[in-house]
Amino acid sequence: MTLISEIQTERIDVSIIIPVYNAAETIGHLISKILRETRVVIELIIVNDGSTDATGNLIRDVCDNRFILIEQENQGVYAARNAALDIHRGEWVIFLDADDDVKDGFIYERWQDAINTQADVMIFNAWRTGSSSSKTAVHVKQPYGKNLSGHDWIRHCVTHREWPHYLWLQIIRSSYIRQHSLSFQSGKSHKDILWTIHLAAANGRFCLSDSKDYTYKVNADSITHRSDYFDVRAQSYIEVIAEIIRLARLEQNIIIRVFLYRHALVEARHFLGLFRNNVGDKIGVKSCFRESISAGDLFRGINSLSDVFFFIKLSGKLL
Structure with a gap:
């Protein structure tokens, strides 16, 4: 594994972690949006998980002192996220996917909401889009605006049969991750379910927001289909x-x-x-x-x- 870092040794508010594999068509747009953030101190950690297209060349050309690039042989998305977690220094963590889109300024807004609610984990909403131009909310049954324990959230999600486990919905306090030794289990699919269950089972302070600051693009050609x-x-x-x-x-x-x-x-x-x-x-x-x-x-x-x-x-x- 190789690590390229230009980040300075100042206090970092939010670490943004993005694993990438053959994402040359989309990752440049997402990087540009993130690095336009000026109201919050960030570090952007991208893990190139053995890409075979032009992804590596594209992200190696990024020049910003908030940017960290990890390059490793292909080990899967969960190992990539763990590699970034091992070195991140932000007080909060956000996970993103390379092929989706975000609202301008969403990192600052999430960070402010998390601080104001004093949550350990804050979960937002998102738009889901497919081949058509229509979009729907990712979840609709959550206790928006409420603070509750992780255990209470488990009860709510199971009772209402709605488990919003998508990682890109979350902003998480780094000390909470470290306190409970949380990491991603190895595997190729569906382990985001377990990450979120372990977050909740640790029984910290949770808060839910109906703010839809992320657009999840359902790709019928993705590997999961x-x-x-x-x-x-x-x-x-x-x-x-x-x-x-x-x-x-x-x-x-x-x-x-x-x-x-x-x-x-x-x-x-x-x-x-x-x-x-x-x-x-x-x-x-x-x-x-x-x-x-x-x-x-x-x-x-x-x-x-x-x-x-x-x-x-x-x-x-x-x-």
Whole structure:
């Protein structure tokens, strides 16, 4: 891994972390927007995760004393984020994706909101767009404007069946990350779910804002929609469900333990849809599921008649 840094040794308010892989068409626009920030002291950490297109040359040409470039062999997006977390120095952290768009001045506005609410984690809203010009809100059921504990937020999200786990929604206090030794688990997909669950399970101060300062562009050609990637996603879902169950077993708060089991069952619903409709190696994925997840643990997540019917369906297919 190589590190190129021009950043000065002053106090840094916000670290912006962006992993990139073959993002030459989009990353320049995002960098320009971020580096136009003047009202908040930032460092921009970009991790070039083994790009094979013109990305490397493009970002090596960035000249700004707030910019840090990490270059490494391709290890995946989560390893890239961990590499940036290891060296970041900002009091707050924001994660972005290389192919999306942000509102001008959003870093300053997020930073101000986080300070004013005294949150450890603040979660914003965003617009979701696809091939058409229409856009919809990423989430609609959150307790906007309220301060609550991480455990209370878990209860809210599970109860309302809305888990806004997207990393680019968040601004997080760095001391909170370090206090709880938080990092990304290895893997290729869906581990942002676990990052957000661990953030909440640490039970810090959370605040939700309906400010839509980010535009998430759904790309039908992205790797997550490729048929040869569906089995990888299924394996990742298995790892996510197993980790939520492990966390539930360790949780001392009995009420939160129940809600974690419930969320494991929700993720199992997502997994089953992928398994039935898209997975190629059904025998291999089924075997992995049965080795990693027990029926008894998923049974603990049942909370409604609908859950009962789903559990029966899941058992018939996988358990």
